[in-house]
Amino acid sequence: MTAFAQTARRSAGWLPVIGVSALLGTLGALALPVVLGRAVDSIVGGGSPVWFWLATGLVVLGIAVDLVDAYAGTACVAGTTAWLRDRVVRHVLSVGPRNGFETGDLVSRVSGNAAEAANAGPVVVTVWMALLPPVGSLVMLVYLDFWLAVAFLAGVALVAVVLRLFTLRTAAVVSAYLTVQGRLAARFSESLTGVRTIASAGTVAQEERRVLSSLPALHDEGMRTWRVLSSSAAQGAVVGPLVLVAVLATGGWGLAAGRLTPGELFAAGQYAMLGAGLGGLTGVFGRLARARAGAERVGEVLAGTPVSYGTAVLPADAGSLEFRGVSVDALLTGVSFVVPGGAVAAVVGRSGAGKSVLASVAARLRDPSAGEVLLAGVPLTSLSHEELRAAVGCAFERPNLVGATVGAAIGPGGEQAARATYAHEFVSRLPEGYATPLVDAPMSGGELQRLGLARSWQATRLLVLDDATSSVDMVTEMRIGTALARTGGRTRLVVTHRLSTAAQADLVVWLEDGRLRAVGTHEELWTREDYREVFG
Incomplete structure (x- = not known):
C-alpha cells in the first residue's frame, strides 16, 4: 500500500463526517x-x-455544512499530521544513522511534506464530491430541458480535458519544487551546524553562495x-463562460419557444456555472497533487529498513x-580480531x-x-534492543x-558518571548545576x-570511544584513562590518534585502507617503521 493510501486510511x-457534510452541501447547492x-x-x-422560505433554508444549510x-x-x-510526523520520526530513529537523507531534507519532509500528505483523506473525499x-x-438540466443537457455536455467535455492536463502537470511541478526545497533546507541545516567554524574561517560569503546556489x-x-x-486559470476563464453561454443560448431558445419559464432559465x-466552474475544481485537484507529492516524499523516508533485533541476552562473564x-x-574489508574481555584495544591508522x-x-x-561482530560470544544482531544498549556505550x-x-x-x-569522567567540576560551576x-x-x-x-559511562560490557578525548587536555585524559582502568570487567575499544593512548592499551588494532594491517601490543608494533609513521 502506498504512503498516500495509508495516510488516507x-x-x-x-x-464519514466530512463526506456526509460535503454531500449535504452539494445536494443543497444542486437544489438551490x-x-x-x-x-x-x-x-x-x-x-x-413557500419557495422563498425554502431557498432561505437551503442557504442556512449551506452555511452550517x-x-x-x-x-x-x-x-x-x-x-493525521501529528500521527504521520510521529511515525516518520520513530522510523528515522529506528533506521539509525544510515537513513540516507540529509538532516535539513529530513526536517523538510517531517514538517512541510507531512502536513501536505495529511490532506490525503479529506482531499480524496473532496475530489469525489467535486x-x-x-x-x-x-441531471437537473435534463429535468428542465433535454437540449440544455446537450449544450452542457459539450462544454463539460472541454472542462474535463483542462482538469486532466492540470492534474498531470501540477503533480510533476509540485514534486520537483519540493525536491529542490528539501535540498536547500539540507544545505542550510549544515551551515547552521557549523556556523562558528564558518565565521572563524572567514568563509561566510562562500557558504552563502553554496547554500543559495539552489x-x-x-x-x-x-x-x-x-x-x-x-495557464489553467486562463483556460478556465475561456471554457467556463463558453459552457454558460451555450446553456443560456439554448435556454433562451427554449424560453422563446415556450418550453421554459423565466425561473427555469435562471x-x-x-447549473451551468455550478457544473462547469473550474475555480473550485482546480483548487481541489491542486490540493490532491500536493498531497500526493508530500506523501511520496514521506514514503521515501518510510521505505528505509529499520534495524532488527533479536531476543538474546549476554552471559554473566565479561566476554x-x-x-x-x-x-x-x-570501507572495511575482511577484518578479523579478538579483544579479550575487560581489555583495552586502541584502534589506530591514518586518516581514512x-x-x-x-x-x-x-x-x-x-x-x-x-x-x-560478537560480544561475549553472542552476535550483536541477536541481542534485544534493551540488552544491546545497556551493554554497549558510545562516545x-x-x-x-x-x-x-x-x-x-x-x-x-x-x-x-560526571565525577568519573571529570565533568563534575565544570558542571557544578554552572548557574543551576545539573539542572542548567x-x-x-x-x-x-x-x-x-x-x-x-x-x-x-552506564554501559555494562563495552565502551566504544571514537576519538572521544581528542579535545581533552593530557592530564585529564590520563585521569579518565585511570578511571576506565578501574571500571573492571568492561571491554574498551578506543579510536585514537595519540601515541600515549596506544601505548597504554592492552592491544593495538592497526588499520590501513580499510584492511587490518596488524594486531598486537604497542611494544611489538613499535619495532616497525611504518607503524611509527602512523603517529607522525
Whole structure:
C-alpha cells in the first residue's frame, strides 16, 4: 500500500463526517437553483412565498455544512499530521544513522511534506464530491430541458480535458519544487551546524553562495508551477463562460419557444456555472497533487529498513569482543580480531583508514555487509534492543547532547558518571548545576567530550570511544584513562590518534585502507617503521 493510501486510511474516523457534510452541501447547492427559480416564478406570478422560505433554508444549510466541514477537515488534518510526523520520526530513529537523507531534507519532509500528505483523506473525499456538481447539474438540466443537457455536455467535455492536463502537470511541478526545497533546507541545516567554524574561517560569503546556489532552480520550479496555474486559470476563464453561454443560448431558445419559464432559465444558468466552474475544481485537484507529492516524499523516508533485533541476552562473564571477517561496503574489508574481555584495544591508522567505521560497527550503529561482530560470544544482531544498549556505550569526537538539562543529557546516574569522567567540576560551576538548561550551558570541546563520555559511562560490557578525548587536555585524559582502568570487567575499544593512548592499551588494532594491517601490543608494533609513521 502506498504512503498516500495509508495516510488516507488513517483519516477514516473523520472521513464519514466530512463526506456526509460535503454531500449535504452539494445536494443543497444542486437544489438551490431550482428552488430559486420557483421563487422567481412565484414572485412574478404572485404565488405562495413557500419557495422563498425554502431557498432561505437551503442557504442556512449551506452555511452550517461549511462550518462542520471546516471543523472536521481541520481536526482530521491536524490529527493525521501529528500521527504521520510521529511515525516518520520513530522510523528515522529506528533506521539509525544510515537513513540516507540529509538532516535539513529530513526536517523538510517531517514538517512541510507531512502536513501536505495529511490532506490525503479529506482531499480524496473532496475530489469525489467535486464530481457531483457536474453530474447533478446534468441531471437537473435534463429535468428542465433535454437540449440544455446537450449544450452542457459539450462544454463539460472541454472542462474535463483542462482538469486532466492540470492534474498531470501540477503533480510533476509540485514534486520537483519540493525536491529542490528539501535540498536547500539540507544545505542550510549544515551551515547552521557549523556556523562558528564558518565565521572563524572567514568563509561566510562562500557558504552563502553554496547554500543559495539552489535558489535559481527553486525559482525555475516556482515559475513552472505559476505557469501551470496561470495557464489553467486562463483556460478556465475561456471554457467556463463558453459552457454558460451555450446553456443560456439554448435556454433562451427554449424560453422563446415556450418550453421554459423565466425561473427555469435562471436555474439553467445557475447549473451551468455550478457544473462547469473550474475555480473550485482546480483548487481541489491542486490540493490532491500536493498531497500526493508530500506523501511520496514521506514514503521515501518510510521505505528505509529499520534495524532488527533479536531476543538474546549476554552471559554473566565479561566476554570478548570479536570481529569475524567484517566488511562494510568499500570501507572495511575482511577484518578479523579478538579483544579479550575487560581489555583495552586502541584502534589506530591514518586518516581514512576506516577507524570510525569499525567503531560504529562495534557499537552496532551500522551493520556490516559481510561477517559478524560478537560480544561475549553472542552476535550483536541477536541481542534485544534493551540488552544491546545497556551493554554497549558510545562516545564520539563531536557528541550531540540531547535533553532539556545538562543532567538529562547525561542520563541516569548523571552525577556519578560526571565525577568519573571529570565533568563534575565544570558542571557544578554552572548557574543551576545539573539542572542548567542545555541551551544555557556553553561548553568547550573538551567539556562537551567529557559529558559525552559521562553519557556512555552506564554501559555494562563495552565502551566504544571514537576519538572521544581528542579535545581533552593530557592530564585529564590520563585521569579518565585511570578511571576506565578501574571500571573492571568492561571491554574498551578506543579510536585514537595519540601515541600515549596506544601505548597504554592492552592491544593495538592497526588499520590501513580499510584492511587490518596488524594486531598486537604497542611494544611489538613499535619495532616497525611504518607503524611509527602512523603517529607522525
